[in-house]
Amino acid sequence: MATPTEIPGAEPGARSRAELSRDLHGRLRGGGPGRDRAVAELHELLLRAARFELDRRLVALPHLRDDDREDLAQQSADDALLAVLRKLGEFRGESRFTTWAYKFALLEAGVKARRRAWQGHEIPLEDEAWATLASAGATLQGQAESRELIAALREEIESGLSPRQRQVLVAVALNGVPIDVLAERLGSNRGALYKTLHDARKKLRRGLAERGLDPDDHQGGGR
């Protein structure tokens, strides 16, 4: 088993957390009655992480009742526990085991929170994106090059992208739809949609470059 790393420069107490983390990982990997106790301890840690994440997102979930929030935390911890146990053999020991495990709980809680926040909300239409672009262009008083860039961007989005690329880019990048929410509505996943977004962005950059426009020269010009 690889040894979990200490966090460089960490404060006193980190050592014991690293030891506890390593001990938990060892008991999860071992058999016997000690493993059941270790699984219960892991679930407690994941539940703490899920509650932490949902507490951070209270602003986005103003109507969520306390018992609903606790239910989401429990679901997140349960799903994260399954994922951690399934992937236990993939832990490489490049961080503390608990840090590695926490990310599964945070991912589950974050995705569930974003989906709950968008429950009952329609995905905005392309028209809203064009209004957003027009609004952004209008704020660029006296910045002709930046306005030209925004106008060219709209043209490239409309004519240079495939329908799927346009759908994903407009929703995520222009209308602010969380990628996990869009993935759920389209029956896809974050990684696949981000690949589509990545390819769309590359096409847009290439299209703008062919027009002699360098977007990186303009970043910050709108402030």
Added chain:
Amino acid sequence: MSRPSEKPDADRLLAGALGPATPELTCEQCFEELDRYVELEHGGTDADVAIPGMGAHLEGCPACAEDRRSLRALLESE
């Protein structure tokens, strides 16, 4: 029903539409490296040098960037 998001300003709009200019990891690779990246950051190491392409991905992917902020905040709360 209104949607739970704010309209971005011109710079954020351009950054969102065009993404990072440099090569980046995928979402799967980002999740794979997230724990190490955040511990390096937390310990004051230059995590972007240690894990090339991670910073660019976090710049381009709001969902992964949120996961990073959450893990960082959780570690800081310990």
